Every structure is written in structure tokens, then in C-alpha cells.
Amino acid sequence: MNDERAVPVVGGNDRWVWIAALLLYGVGDTVTTLWGLSTGGVTEAGPVAKPLIAAYGHAAILGIKTVVFPSFYLVWRALRTPGRIAVPFALAVVGAVVTAWNLLVIVGAP
DSSP states (O other): OOOTTOOOSSOTHHHHHHHHHIIIIIIIIHHHHHHHHHHSSOOOOOTTHHHHHHHHOTHHHHHHHHHHHHHHHHHHHHOOSGGGGHHHHHHHHHHHHHHHHHHHHHHHOO
16 A cells, blocks of 8 residues: 555655765764874863763764664654654764864864
8 A cells, every 4th residue: 555645764865864964973973083082182072972981982982873873763763754854964964063073173183
């Protein structure tokens, strides 16, 4: 049975926005954060990541991403409107901003 009101699982623009979220938030933020932390002159500023990194080391970043992505995906899946594209879009935007910020901090570090 084909329901015209159904929103596809992943298709069209959603796929590309999820790819952007993965690249910007998943890869970009993770790589630039680890790079910055490895320089010695940079510390984590995020209120969630900072104490986790202090307690568990750099691997905490991967743990955070492992929780964030499935959580956002579940929210995205639960929404049944075209506006649900805002979920991966938010990750992509945050990823772009944080990756750019990390790069600026790294370049300005002593």
C-alpha cells in the first residue's frame, strides 16, 4: 500500500544533509578537536565534552559522537513531516561552525 503522505526513510535532500552532518559534525569537529587538543596549547571548551575528556581522555569525543548521531537519527525517524530535515541540518550547521571555530583556535594557539 502506497501512502502519498508518508515521508521517505532517507531520500532526496535528506540524504545529502545527513552526509553534510556526518562530514561536518562527525568528521570535521572530531578531527579538529583532536588536532587542537594534541597541540598542547588548546583545551576543550564545550560544557559536555570538557568534563568527559578530563575524565576519560580523548576517546570521550568518539563516545559523544556515538551517542549524538543515533539520538538525532531516532528523533529524525520519529518525525513524520518534511520539516524533519531540520534535525540533520542542525548537526551540519553546528559541525560547520564548530569546525571553523576549532581551526581559528588552532591557528591562533601559541
